Amino acid sequence: MSNEVRVRFAPSPTGYLHLGSLRTALFNYLFARHHGGKFILRIEDTDQSRKVEGAVENLVNILNEMGLNYDEGPGAGGKFGPYFQSERLEIYKKYCDELLAGGHAYYAFETAEELDEMRKVQQMQGRQTMYDRRARNLSENEVKEKLTSGNPYVIRLKVPLDEEIRFTDIIRGNVKIETNLIDDQVLLKSDGYPTYHLANVIDDHLMGITHIIRGEEWLTSVPKHILLYRAFGWEVPQMAHVPLILNPDKTKLSKRQGDVSTEDFLKKGYLKEALLNFMALLGWNPGDGEEREIFTKDELIKLFSIERVNSAGAVFNIEKLNWMNGEYIKNYDIDELTGLILPYLNAGGIDTSDIAKTKRVVYAVRNYISRLDEAAEHAKIYYSKLSLNEEQKDIITSETSKKVFALLYSKIGQLTEITAENFKPLLNEVQKETGVKGKNLFMPVRLALTGEEHGPELGLIAYVFGKQEVLKKLEEVL
RNA sequence: GGCGCAUUGGUGUAAUUGGUUAACACGCCGCCCUCUCAAGGCGGAAAGUACGGGUUCGAUCCCCGUAUGCGCUACCA
Numbered sequence: 001m002s003n004e005v006r007v008r009f010a011p012s013p014t015g016y017l018h019l020g021s022l023r024t025a026l027f028n029y030l031f032a033r034h035h036g037g038k039f040i041l042r043i044e045d046t047d048q049s050r051k052v053e054g055a056v057e058n059l060v061n062i063l064n065e066m067g068l069n070y071d072e073g074p075g076a077g078g079k080f081g082p083y084f085q086s087e088r089l090e091i092y093k094k095y096c097d098e099l100l101a102g103g104h105a106y107y108a109f110e111t112a113e114e115l116d117e118m119r120k121v122q123q124m125q126g127r128q129t130m131y132d133r134r135a136r137n138l139s140e141n142e143v144k145e146k147l148t149s150g151n152p153y154v155i156r157l158k159v160p161l162d163e164e165i166r167f168t169d170i171i172r173g174n175v176k177i178e179t180n181l182i183d184d185q186v187l188l189k190s191d192g193y194p195t196y197h198l199a200n201v202i203d204d205h206l207m208g209i210t211h212i213i214r215g216e217e218w219l220t221s222v223p224k225h226i227l228l229y230r231a232f233g234w235e236v237p238q239m240a241h242v243p244l245i246l247n248p249d250k251t252k253l254s255k256r257q258g259d260v261s262t263e264d265f266l267k268k269g270y271l272k273e274a275l276l277n278f279m280a281l282l283g284w285n286p287g288d289g290e291e292r293e294i295f296t297k298d299e300l301i302k303l304f305s306i307e308r309v310n311s312a313g314a315v316f317n318i319e320k321l322n323w324m325n326g327e328y329i330k331n332y333d334i335d336e337l338t339g340l341i342l343p344y345l346n347a348g349g350i351d352t353s354d355i356a357k358t359k360r361v362v363y364a365v366r367n368y369i370s371r372l373d374e375a376a377e378h379a380k381i382y383y384s385k386l387s388l389n390e391e392q393k394d395i396i397t398s399e400t401s402k403k404v405f406a407l408l409y410s411k412i413g414q415l416t417e418i419t420a421e422n423f424k425p426l427l428n429e430v431q432k433e434t435g436v437k438g439k440n441l442f443m444p445v446r447l448a449l450t451g452e453e454h455g456p457e458l459g460l461i462a463y464v465f466g467k468q469e470v471l472k473k474l475e476e477v478l
Numbered sequence: 479g480g481c482g483c484a485u486u487g488g489u490g491u492a493a494u495u496g497g498u499u500a501a502c503a504c505g506c507c508g509c510c511c512u513c514u515c516a517a518g519g520c521g522g523a524a525a526g527u528a529c530g531g532g533u534u535c536g537a538u539c540c541c542c543g544u545a546u547g548c549g550c551u552a553c554c555a
Contacts, residue, residue, distance in 0.1 A: 010555095011555085012554080012555045014555090044555065046554090046555080047554055047555065049554085050554070050555080108553095110553095112552095112553070115552085115553085119552095123479095126479070127479090127480095128479075128480050128481090128551080129479095129480095129551070130480095130551070152553095154553050156553095169483095172483065172484090175482070175483080176482095177481070177482070178481080181480075181481055181482095181551085182481095183551075183552090185552095186552080186553045187553095188553085189553040190553055191553075193553085195552090195553070195554085195555085196554075196555050200555095215549095216483070216484090216548085216549065216550095217549055217550070217555090218549095218550090218555090219482065219483065219549075219550080220481070220482050220483085220549070220550040220551075221550075221551095241483085243483090243484080243548095244548070244549075246547095246548080248488095248489080250547060250548075251547090251548075252548070252549080278490095281490070281491080281503095282490070282491095283490090283491095284491095285490085285491055285492075287491095287492075287493095288492095288494090289492070289493080289494085289501085289502095290492085290502095291492085291501085291502050291503080292502095293490095293491095293502085293503060293504090310484095310490095310491080311483075311484060312483090312484050312485060312548095313483095313484075313547085313548065313549090314489090314490065314491090315488095315489060315490075316489095316490095317488095317489045317490055317504070317505085319489075319504060319505055320489070320490065320503075320504040320505080321504090322504090323503085323504055323505085324503095324504085326517095330517080367516060367517050367518095368515080368516055368517080369516095378516095437513095438513065439513045439514085440513085441513075442512095442513030442514080443513055443514075444513095445513090446513070446514070452514090452515090453513090453514060453515085454514050454515040454516085455514070455515065455516090456514095456515080456516075456517095457512085457513090457514090458513080458514095
């Protein structure tokens with residue numbers, strides 16, 4: 001199947017998954033699944049100075065946790081490995097030699113200091129800072145001499161002059177850039193590692209990548225890549241550069257203005273389904289007059305098309321994420337939701353050993369929260385000892401309150417079990433028989449049960465406590 | 479500075495490949511429900527599509543310019 005879609009997510013392992021990367025991964029994933037193709041994870045670890053311990057493991061874990069499972073890559077195997085660029089050094093060297101032989105690249109021997117100096121001078125003269133291509137004109141003998149005497153070197157791309165590179169981006173349409181403005185980019189660093197530009201082109205080709213879906217920050221380096229494809233005589237994959245995710249002030253989403261890692265959001269109690277759903281809609285929509293906003297992963301896969309990705313950056317609107325997360329919480333399977341909320345309740349000091357009660361608590365609390373980490377605060381009323389202020393004490397010790405409690409107590413005693421439905425009629429009966437109604441009826445009961453003036457409807461509260469506990473609470477105030 | 483990309487209410491987006499009272503959602507405001515707080519239901523304010531020119535009988539939609547924002551401009555990705 002030679003025209004199978006193959007896409008890749010190719011992050012550098014920084015130690016956490018940035019939300020922007022999450023969305024790039026998601027778009028790649030949706031695109032692959034939509035077309036029945038392959039989704040590949042490749043680790044771009046060519047910068048030795050930015051190595052982070054455990055970063056790859058973390059990345060793999062979070063992708064799996066988010067349900068963005070890949071078909072090829074670390075831990076998943078595949079016929080196009082290794083999937084770590086740091087393990088493909090000989091490959092890059094080999095192709096680099098090919099470029100050298102074909103006159104598409106050349107050796108350069110400047111030190112970092114020399115290059116800094118060059119840039120400084122250019123800056124002072126108010127000129128554009130870029131490599132002045134000085135090593136292009138080294139003679140064969142000069143090169144040979146420096147090489148044999150062990151001078152450190154890099155290999156640079158020999159950018160053809162006075163040309164215009166044009167390409168078509170699926171999201172942005174036609175783009176053109178003059179080659180004179182393109183740096184003779186370093187392809188192979190002096191430590192023997194490739195730069196992004198070289199590695200990415202070689203790997204994408206060798207791994208049979210058909211579509212490159214990546215962040216907008218790469219758009220301007222596409223011409224360099226095209227030059228490389230051309231030098232190798234390879235076909236250029238289709239490209240789609242997705243817009244950036246922005247802070248509320250429209251700058252690139254950054255740590256400075258709040259959490260940006262997927263892990264942080266999960267920790268705060270955002271459901272992965274909600275996060276995925278929300279991220280998908282940031283810069284993309286199904287179009288066609290579709291007005292739904294809540295989509296399962298399968299629906300997203302079905303609807304997704306890369307052409308419908310927007311070209312402008314999108315502000316990360318956390319208010320809307322909160323709403324969407326709340327929607328998911330309200331509609332989640334109660335057993336699964338209980339499992340998810342458990343750690344947050346425990347962290348809030350709540351004893352969850354009575355799992356049946358915990359489940360009822362979750363059922364009652366879900367309407368009040370938009371994040372899982374808010375659950376404990378709302379659940380407290382179902383576990384705390386009664387503590388009332390003077391005014392509240394006056395309410396529950398009033399004569400009418402006592403009457404209400406006594407009658408309610410006997411009526412509950414006749415029930416086999418309290419449900420959210422059968423408690424309300426009980427109160428109606430109490431109202432009729434005692435003549436106490438409205439706030440005078442409900443508030444004492446509410447206070448007696450929870451010690452709070454606010455909370456869910458009484459039927460729900462009584463259901464959460466269950467018959468025995470409600471009776472016990474009433475005994476305390478009688 | 480140079481180059482590239484972008485621009486529909488506060489935010490995310492829509493608008494049968496030019497003809498709509500410019501639609502939906504979040505947020506905000508109000509009302510209803512109600513013992514309370516949420517949820518829910520109903521309604522409202524909020525953009526004349528960055529600005530200026532074209533093309534056209536007619537532009538959110540096509541073209542040009544300006545402004546603004548962002549990105550890139552490393553032996554980082």
